[in-house]
Amino acid sequence: MAIEETLKKLAEAYGPSGEEEEVRLLIKEEIGSAVDQMYEDTFGNLYAIRNGGAGRIMISAHMDEIGIIITDIDDRGFLRLAPLGGISPRLMVGQRLRFRDGTIGTVYHEKLNSWKDLDWPKLYVDVGFSSSDSRKYPVKIGDLACLAQPFVKQHNGRFMAKSMDDRAGCAVLIEVIKQLSGSLPHEVCFLFSAQEELGLRGAKTAAYRYDPDYGLAVDVTLVGDTPEAPTMAVSLGKGPAIKVRDNSLFCHPRIRQLICDTAEKNSIPYQLEVLTRGGTDAGAIHVTREGVPSGAISIPCRYVHSASEIIDGKDLKLTVLLVEKLLQGLWPQIGGSNLQ
Amino acid sequence: MLEQLSNLDGISGREDSVRSYLLECLKEAPLETSVDTMGNLLVRKGKTVQKPLMISAHMDEVGLMITSIDKKGMLNFNPVGGIDSRVLPGTRVRFGDACKPGVIGVKPIHLQKAEEQEKPFDPETLYIDGGFSSEAEACRHAKVGDYAAFDIDCISFGADCYRGKAFDDRAGCLILLKLLLEDNGLNFSAAFTVQEEVGTRGAIIAANHLKPRFALVVETTAAADTPDNENKQAGTVLGDGPAISIMDRTLMVSRRMREGLVALAEKRALPYHYRRFTGAGTEGGAIALSGEGVQTAVVSVPCRYIHSPNSVISRRDIDNTMSLVRAWLEKHQ
Amino acid sequence: MNDQTLVDIVKDLTSISGISGHESAAVERAATYFGKYCDKMKLDRFGNLVAMKKADRVDENRIIIALVAHIDEIGALVTSVEKGGFLRFTPVGGIDPRVLPGQAVVVHGKDNYDGVIGATAPHLLTDQESKKTVPIEKLFIDTGYSFDFVNAHIKVGDPVSLGRKTCYMEEGHMITGKALDNRAGVASLILCAAELGGLHHQADVCFIASLQEEVGLRGAITAAYGLNPDLAVAVDVTHGDVAGVDEKYTFKPGQGPVIAVGPNFHPVLSEELQHIAGEYNLSRQLEAIPGNSHTDAWAIQVSREGTPTGLVSIPLRYMHSTVEMVAVSDLISTGRLLAWLISGMNSSFIGRLKGC
Numbered sequence A: 001m002a003i004e005e006t007l008k009k010l011a012e013a014y015g016p017s018g019e020e021e022e023v024r025l026l027i028k029e030e031i032g033s034a035v036d037q038m039y040e041d042t043f044g045n046l047y048a049i050r051n052g053g054a055g056r057i058m059i060s061a062h063m064d065e066i067g068i069i070i071t072d073i074d075d076r077g078f079l080r081l082a083p084l085g086g087i088s089p090r091l092m093v094g095q096r097l098r099f100r101d102g103t104i105g106t107v108y109h110e111k112l113n114s115w116k117d118l119d120w121p122k123l124y125v126d127v128g129f130s131s132s133d134s135r136k137y138p139v140k141i142g143d144l145a146c147l148a149q150p151f152v153k154q155h156n157g158r159f160m161a162k163s164m165d166d167r168a169g170c171a172v173l174i175e176v177i178k179q180l181s182g183s184l185p186h187e188v189c190f191l192f193s194a195q196e197e198l199g200l201r202g203a204k205t206a207a208y209r210y211d212p213d214y215g216l217a218v219d220v221t222l223v224g225d226t227p228e229a230p231t232m233a234v235s236l237g238k239g240p241a242i243k244v245r246d247n248s249l250f251c252h253p254r255i256r257q258l259i260c261d262t263a264e265k266n267s268i269p270y271q272l273e274v275l276t277r278g279g280t281d282a283g284a285i286h287v288t289r290e291g292v293p294s295g296a297i298s299i300p301c302r303y304v305h306s307a308s309e310i311i312d313g314k315d316l317k318l319t320v321l322l323v324e325k326l327l328q329g330l331w332p333q334i335g336g337s338n339l340q
Numbered sequence B: 001m002l003e004q005l006s007n008l009d010g011i012s013g014r015e016d017s018v019r020s021y022l023l024e025c026l027k028e029a030p031l032e033t034s035v036d037t038m039g040n041l042l043v044r045k046g047k048t049v050q051k052p053l054m055i056s057a058h059m060d061e062v063g064l065m066i067t068s069i070d071k072k073g074m075l076n077f078n079p080v081g082g083i084d085s086r087v088l089p090g091t092r093v094r095f096g097d098a099c100k101p102g103v104i105g106v107k108p109i110h111l112q113k114a115e116e117q118e119k120p121f122d123p124e125t126l127y128i129d130g131g132f133s134s135e136a137e138a139c140r141h142a143k144v145g146d147y148a149a150f151d152i153d154c155i156s157f158g159a160d161c162y163r164g165k166a167f168d169d170r171a172g173c174l175i176l177l178k179l180l181l182e183d184n185g186l187n188f189s190a191a192f193t194v195q196e197e198v199g200t201r202g203a204i205i206a207a208n209h210l211k212p213r214f215a216l217v218v219e220t221t222a223a224a225d226t227p228d229n230e231n232k233q234a235g236t237v238l239g240d241g242p243a244i245s246i247m248d249r250t251l252m253v254s255r256r257m258r259e260g261l262v263a264l265a266e267k268r269a270l271p272y273h274y275r276r277f278t279g280a281g282t283e284g285g286a287i288a289l290s291g292e293g294v295q296t297a298v299v300s301v302p303c304r305y306i307h308s309p310n311s312v313i314s315r316r317d318i319d320n321t322m323s324l325v326r327a328w329l330e331k332h333q
Numbered sequence C: 001m002n003d004q005t006l007v008d009i010v011k012d013l014t015s016i017s018g019i020s021g022h023e024s025a026a027v028e029r030a031a032t033y034f035g036k037y038c039d040k041m042k043l044d045r046f047g048n049l050v051a052m053k054k055a056d057r058v059d060e061n062r063i064i065i066a067l068v069a070h071i072d073e074i075g076a077l078v079t080s081v082e083k084g085g086f087l088r089f090t091p092v093g094g095i096d097p098r099v100l101p102g103q104a105v106v107v108h109g110k111d112n113y114d115g116v117i118g119a120t121a122p123h124l125l126t127d128q129e130s131k132k133t134v135p136i137e138k139l140f141i142d143t144g145y146s147f148d149f150v151n152a153h154i155k156v157g158d159p160v161s162l163g164r165k166t167c168y169m170e171e172g173h174m175i176t177g178k179a180l181d182n183r184a185g186v187a188s189l190i191l192c193a194a195e196l197g198g199l200h201h202q203a204d205v206c207f208i209a210s211l212q213e214e215v216g217l218r219g220a221i222t223a224a225y226g227l228n229p230d231l232a233v234a235v236d237v238t239h240g241d242v243a244g245v246d247e248k249y250t251f252k253p254g255q256g257p258v259i260a261v262g263p264n265f266h267p268v269l270s271e272e273l274q275h276i277a278g279e280y281n282l283s284r285q286l287e288a289i290p291g292n293s294h295t296d297a298w299a300i301q302v303s304r305e306g307t308p309t310g311l312v313s314i315p316l317r318y319m320h321s322t323v324e325m326v327a328v329s330d331l332i333s334t335g336r337l338l339a340w341l342i343s344g345m346n347s348s349f350i351g352r353l354k355g356c
Helices: A002-012 A022-033 A164-179 A199-208 A255-264 A281-285 A313-328 B002-007 B018-025 B112-116 B135-139 B167-181 B201-210 B253-266 B283-288 B315-331 C003-015 C024-034 C147-153 C181-195 C218-225 C267-278 C294-300 C328-345 C346-352
Strands: A035-042 A044-051 A057-062 A067-073 A077-082 A096-099 A104-109 A121-124 A146-147 A158-161 A189-193 A214-220 A241-245 A273-275 A294-300 A309-312 A336-337 B031-035 B041-045 B053-058 B063-069 B075-080 B092-096 B100-104 B147-150 B155-159 B161-164 B189-193 B214-223 B243-245 B272-274 B295-304 B311-315 C040-043 C049-053 C063-070 C077-080 C088-093 C103-109 C112-117 C159-162 C167-168 C174-177 C203-210 C231-241 C258-261 C286-289 C310-314 C324-327
Touching: A002 A022, A002 A158, A002 A164, A002 A313, A002 C310, A022 A035, A022 A044, A022 A164, A022 A189, A035 A241, A035 B002, A057 A199, A057 A313, A158 A313, A164 A189, A164 A294, A164 A309, A164 A313, A164 B315, A189 A199, A199 C310, A214 A281, A214 A313, A241 A255, A255 A294, A255 A313, A273 C077, A281 A294, A281 B018, A281 B315, A294 A309, A294 A313, A294 B243, A309 A313, A313 B002, B002 B018, B002 B161, B002 B167, B002 B295, B018 B031, B018 B167, B018 B189, B018 B243, B031 B243, B041 B167, B053 B201, B053 B283, B053 B315, B063 B092, B063 B135, B063 C286, B075 B161, B100 B311, B112 B201, B147 C346, B167 B189, B167 B214, B167 B295, B167 B311, B167 B315, B201 B283, B214 B283, B214 B315, B253 B315, B283 B295, B295 B315, B311 B315, C003 C024, C003 C167, C003 C174, C003 C181, C024 C049, C024 C181, C024 C203, C049 C181, C063 C181, C063 C218, C063 C294, C063 C328, C088 C159, C174 C181, C181 C231, C181 C310, C181 C324, C181 C328, C203 C218, C218 C294, C231 C267, C231 C294, C231 C328, C258 C267, C267 C310, C267 C328, C267 C346, C294 C310, C310 C324, C310 C328, C324 C328
Parallel strands: A057 A189, A057 A214, A214 A294, A241 A273, B053 B189, B053 B214, B214 B295, B243 B272, C063 C203, C063 C231, C231 C310, C258 C286
Antiparallel strands: A035 A044, A044 A189, A067 A077, A067 A146, A077 A121, A096 A104, A096 A146, A104 A121, A158 A309, A241 A294, A336 C040, B031 B041, B041 B189, B063 B075, B063 B147, B092 B100, B092 B147, B155 B161, B161 B311, B243 B295, B295 B311, C040 C049, C049 C203, C077 C088, C077 C159, C103 C112, C103 C159, C167 C174, C174 C324, C258 C310
């Protein structure tokens, strides 16, 4: 399926928070002809506009993935690193990293008295360089890296990659843009945001700039269908998850209702998501200026923020369908209202 | 001038004396000054432009605030900003508008059990002794909400350094002040901000007001070039020149901004190094995320023993940092 | 407004469920009270209640003052429905799990269902077990219904409010119940609006019942942006005295509202509040907050180009439990203090707040 190809390209691209250029270029290539207007800002956000009737919807997926930043290089060529976003040091041992220029390195740890001592200062990256002339290093202080893992298709139409969070969301938006035809009841700004993993940063300034009437985020969410998983009533393969809340927002009840109604009307199975930690772009969008009624649709995903995030192809396709139907329909008037 | 700036008391929320001093220094110069409701001092030099260049430094320092007066006339306090409570026992402060002396006393060693010394003093048990003999007397000279600053005088130190309090960020303020006063023909806006130490607060509204095109924060940052410092990779080095940030807790400096600063330093043959620590916040984040977003970078003067009564900073590092900031302003005119 | 009326208002307001993110019923009820004393009322884009009482004498420049009290309370959300019809939940706002076992709740599904957070009987506990705190993930809600019934009427994401009927403690002239954080604050604002009816004021006053304070001051962020007032005073609660906590950290209910000083507050405004309290012989207490006050005031202060902010707090014991306690006299004093502040407000005072 076409979306699988798009997803593979996106998921394997290099785009840690702050350096989303490669992903942005890929997206622009994919959607260029299918939108009415496209522009970027100095943060790196990409705005793709489809004209429509009155009212403006900002629908966001973030381009960035978790990664690391190089903070030091010793005289033997070993690199020191610090996290970008919520990436755990435990995840790093033996992991492979990819730098912007394609250099691949691995991460290992210094001698530890116990695993409890494992923390960032004890880790280093080996890019195979041992020269003592720092100018010859392919990697410099301040360089970023992302995890290096190929995209894999598993049984049962499951896909595994290092950056499903949130290239899956980006793939959904791209597919929607390509399939969405006819006149739209509202103008839609597809926001491919930057630096979400560092604290919803791109979406904050983008929402201020675009000043939407409604907000919607398409991101991944955790599941509760693995051994001894923390309580979570979301599983792979049961359809898109409609968010109730996470740490960054309570989805506006009327937006949530709209999404549920749209799903039911179009016989799209869905799940309700209560995420007890973590946030998404809608969290930044909904408190912009005087407030923006916002919601979120999530793609269920196992092992989020690991090098092997797994989603179900069925959920992906259903999410595309749900978003498409949503954007083709009328959104409720939610504004201030006078009382008394 | 650094000595004067350092000796002024201006803890977060009460930066008045620093602001007055700066206004006094600036008053003869052809500059436009304004003060906003939180107390930020905004100064424009040169032409008015719609989206100005912004440089910022914060006027506030860390210190203490009196939270209650107990029955014996002792003054309970909470720190304002991040202070390692281990630097407090045995130090002297000056509190209130009248800057009265007070001490943070300690149980003498003679009266301690051996094991006690292994653990730091419990911060909840510390208090300021103003020498008052009763609660009533204390209430006549101190009140809830009074600030207490470290009672320190700034001095020249070693071959090229200063020792004193509040170099964070009076050193930055000094750089901004000099750039405003010198005859350099540059156009920019300088923001002397308030309340950085309690959450980069002043910078938020200063940026909303100025709506800058580019911003450069002039800070000080922890130097870790001292013995037995396990966190060597986290700190900067006194004498190695301005420290250019790659990232802090609030801001990812764009590669373009960062490499631009490095190129400037190399072209002008200025010493420089990286601030390799990616934690701790600066005003950079607040400014970068204001409005529609601002391209922001941070340069810092290395400073030993930051957020303690006696910090140490190098005169040459301050000068070199100023040269780098000046070069940055020139480049972006 | 007499004391009894105020007590009744508090009882009424706290009887409605309004956990963060689900405040509309509480907002509606508060609106019926503000409506008696205000000229215009609306819900802003975020859903905050904005009740405006116009100036009766307009100065040269229009002055807008915002008085803000958050209306949301702590609670929980259903996270899953399990075998036997038991519900797992996640807290909304900060809750100490130790106050939960045996606590009555109300689950708001298709209808409102009473429930209880189960607590294992002591007879069945091992010695070891009884010495440990049960973490929230291991707690559950029992509604008494079967799995099929629960599944058909309650779903993931449904809000749960804590159950407690507010009661008046006559001798001590105190009120106890749940959600006094911060319906007590909202009630004080209602009293303030009532008092203003008998005073002249040159400023337009906007009473704001803000949403989602407990989860990140979200309503205040958007309300302040939308209204852009000349100054704002937040009304919230602060810690009342409790055994085991040094007195220097708490305040006594019954000894008056607590006026805050510190970087979060404009010094001229804090000073004025103290001055007015002195002039009217009002008992008050002073709280020095060295940084983040963790109230709506923190968000409002840095809205747009800055808003001069103040904070008045009501001492409240046992915060974030269902046995919170406040003194009726403190609510009354808070409302009056703010009414007097407003009646004395004019352009020249506003001028003193700018460019301090």
